[in-house]
Amino acid sequence: MDNIKVPVEVNPDEDTEWNDILRSHGIIPERPPSPTAELEAALDEAVKRQHENRLESKDLDELDALEDEEDEEFLNFYKNKRMQELKKLADKKKFGSVMPISKNEYESEVTKASNESFVLIHLSLQSSLQSRLLSSILVTLAQKFPEIKFCEIPANRCIENYPESNCPTLIIYHKTAVLKQFITLTQLGGNDTKVKDLESVLVDLQAVEMHDKRLVSNQQDEDLEEERKFRFVKKSVRGRTNDDEDDDEDDFYD
Numbered sequence: 001m002d003n004i005k006v007p008v009e010v011n012p013d014e015d016t017e018w019n020d021i022l023r024s025h026g027i028i029p030e031r032p033p034s035p036t037a038e039l040e041a042a043l044d045e046a047v048k049r050q051h052e053n054r055l056e057s058k059d060l061d062e063l064d065a066l067e068d069e070e071d072e073e074f075l076n077f078y079k080n081k082r083m084q085e086l087k088k089l090a091d092k093k094k095f096g097s098v099m100p101i102s103k104n105e106y107e108s109e110v111t112k113a114s115n116e117s118f119v120l121i122h123l124s125l126q127s128s129l130q131s132r133l134l135s136s137i138l139v140t141l142a143q144k145f146p147e148i149k150f151c152e153i154p155a156n157r158c159i160e161n162y163p164e165s166n167c168p169t170l171i172i173y174h175k176t177a178v179l180k181q182f183i184t185l186t187q188l189g190g191n192d193t194k195v196k197d198l199e200s201v202l203v204d205l206q207a208v209e210m211h212d213k214r215l216v217s218n219q220q221d222e223d224l225e226e227e228r229k230f231r232f233v234k235k236s237v238r239g240r241t242n243d244d245e246d247d248d249e250d251d252f253y254d
Helices: 017-024 035-052 060-064 072-092 103-115 129-144 195-204 216-253
Strands: 098-100 119-124 149-154 169-174 177-183
Touching: 098 129, 103 119, 103 149, 103 169, 119 129, 129 149, 129 195, 195 216
Parallel strands: 098 149, 119 149
Antiparallel strands: 119 169, 169 177
């Protein structure tokens, strides 16, 4: 009778001392981590990363303005990083305009050149309204982003019997590969295509950093911020003027 074994049911999910003993001997598996604990840990990590990367999108002027608020060593790290980025960008600035090319130059000026930078090639048609619109937009982009190469060639000189209905055609190369191509401007905004629509494509392809101050969207954000500051200052001045008038009236009645 002494050797009779009585089966005992064990709930492995319970947090008991007996279960801890069983786990230490490998009899029952370790308890899975609490979903709440995992979520809290993930949130803590996200907050930590956000704090550590709080200066990631700041330019040199903005970093200079934080000298009294941030640790000097931490601030200098980002200043040096930003200066290196500016130097690297300056080294890449070798274009600045839309380059007309011939069919014989396509391989060297577009395909092979894309090993050194992003290349956008416009297969144009002068009689097409959208093609003329795209030409204008590319001139603006070429001036704003001189590290990117912009080229243009009449479509019928590039590809024999190329359908006029496909014009304009925009092809984006990098590392000799075609990353994106647009047949007409339908996917970009049609006849209402704007510079910011092409900039969004460049950001998506990582040809331009999303925090780049040259982007229309970021410039608009800065303009709005300046406008808010101006309104605030104007309102504050107006408020102080009214207060001064009230003080003058009080002095008069005194």
